[in-house]
Amino acid sequence: MDFAFDARTEELRKNLLSFMDEHVYPAEAVADEQRAALASPWDTPQIVEDLKAEARRRGLWNLFLPDEEYGAGLTNLQYAPLAEITGRSPHLAPTALNCAAPDTGNMEVLAQFSSEAQKKQWLRPLLAGEIRSAFAMTEPDVASSDATNIETRIERDGGGTSRSSGAERGGSYVINGRKWYISGAMNPLCRIFIVMGKTDPDGADVRRQQSMVLVPRDTPGLEVRRAMRVYGYEDHYHGGHAEVVFHDVRVPAANLIGEEGGGFGIAQARLGPGRIHHCMRLIGMAERAIELMCRRAVSRTAFGKPLARQGVVQQWIADARVAVEQLRLLVLKTAWLMDTVGNKGAHTEIQAIKIATPRTVVDILDRAVQLHGAGGVSQDFPLAELWAAARTLRLADGPDEVHQRSLARRELKAYL
Known part of the structure; x- marks a missing residue:
């Protein structure tokens, strides 16, 4: 390596x-x-x-x-x-x-799984930065940490029965359900939703019950009900996180991404790169926190000497540096494995960084907040908002406990 x-x-x-x-x-x-x-x-x-x-x-x-x-x-x-x-x-x-x-x-999903017509209509404007998009998966009424729990229904109405991809499908799909924390949905430039729901809720294979469809924002019955806050923040630059309700939302069957029953697999393909991208950015957040800690420590005096000479502050800064160097190496190893053996071959490492990085960066940011005193929780420094974002990533793309469970089962498999 x-x-x-x-x-x-x-x-x-x-x-x-x-x-x-x-x-x-x-x-x-x-x-x-x-x-x-x-x-x-x-x-x-x-x-x-x-x-x-x-x-x-x-x-x-x-x-x-x-x-x-x-x-x-x-x-x-x-x-x-x-x-x-x-x-x-x-x-x-x-x-x-x-x-x-x-x-x-969403662009990765469209690039890998969508039809040429879907690419032309939605991927090209997204690549150009002309529009924004949302991904509607998480639901408030079920434990969404298990994606097989989702209850949103995507029902076929008319047309053929072909499960293959392409734009020749007849009929339409009717969508009913409620989602929340749908990132990007509050942005007026959000023009398209990728919606995951069940097309075959009684199917024998729980991982083949779900499908994904493209739903334009202006489709009748799609209601962006309210903005969801994250530790009090509305995350405006991110396009917010909305509660979205689908009331008999009807879209052409050609809006199906890939094939019926392929939604769970598409979601897994989407989340792998997303998880490492979050971890890459988290390391940058930690570096910003260390920089702010050092600047604060040399500029403030307490009990007769600069904070930089207080033993506990020195320990915080040293521990933060060690932790960031460890995380960076693990993330780089994971990136290298994804490039050389594929996402499946890097599954253990992807889960490891998803567990370790948000947790560690939250701790670093928490020390940085502490070092800044009242300023650390104020709007005058970026630390409080960075902390909220990092803490949320212990839930986004799968909570810690789900990844720990899966990783432990893989480690134990050879011994059972």
């Missing part, structure tokens, strides 16, 4: 670091000021559009997609240090580069 940056990665890193220093960090305060003056808090501040234009001009666009037809053609190992850098400003930088969830995962 060689984790040294190749020439292309080094060039992109330098370009991205310059973009962050010259444009992204200065834009953080400007974006908040502009948002306060908008007619709707969900509208996009002009500074975000300016950042997107500058990122495109610099060639920092769609870096997450390994498919050269659609994206930058980077491997996971090449993308990892770039995603880490964007994690230092997670509310602005990923959006500026068109590398923000849930659009990234």
Whole structure:
């Protein structure tokens, strides 16, 4: 395993670091000021559009997609240090580069599983940053940590019985159900939902009961009911997280992604890259926290000496550095395995980083908040919002306990 940056990665890193220093960090305060003056808090501040234009001009666009037809053609190992850098400003930088969830995962789904007509209608505008999207899977009335529990119904009405993909399906699908924490759904630019529900709820194989369909936002019966808060934050730059209700929502059968019964498999394919992308950005969040801790420690005095000379503060900073170096190596190993043996071959490592990274970064951010005192929980520093985002990732894409259960069963298998 060689984790040294190749020439292309080094060039992109330098370009991205310059973009962050010259444009992204200065834009953080400007974006908040502009948002306060908008007619709707969900509208996009002009500074975000300016950042997107500058990122495109610099060639920092769609870096997450390994498919050269659609994206930058980077491997996971090449993308990892770039995603880490964007994690230092997670509310602005990923959006500026068109590398923000849930659009990234949705574009990956469309690139891998959709028909040519679906790609033309939805993937192309997403790649261009002209529209946004949402992924509707999680439900409030069931334990969504087990995706086989979802209750949303996707019922076929008319047409043939072919289970193959393509645009020749006749008839339509009718969708009924309730979802929540549907990321991106509050953004006015969100034009398309990828909805997961059951087309065969009584099927013998619980992992073949689900399918995914494309539902345009303006489809009658689709109700974006309310914004869901995350520790009090509405996450405006992310497009919010909404409760969405589907009342007899009817879409053409050609809106099915892939085949009937393929929804669970598509979800698993989507979540693998999503999990490592989150972990890459989390390391950047931790680096931002360490930087803020060090700046605070050398600028504040308590009990007659700088905080930087207080033993407990030194311990916090040292432990944070060790933890980040460990996490980075594990994430890079996982990226290397995904590139060399595929996502299935890296399954253990993907679960390991999903367990370890959010938990560790939450602890680092918590120490950084503590070091900043009252300022740490205020809007004057990014730490409280970073903490909320990192803590949420112990639930998103599967809670810790689900990954621990699966990882333990795999370890024990050889001994049973």
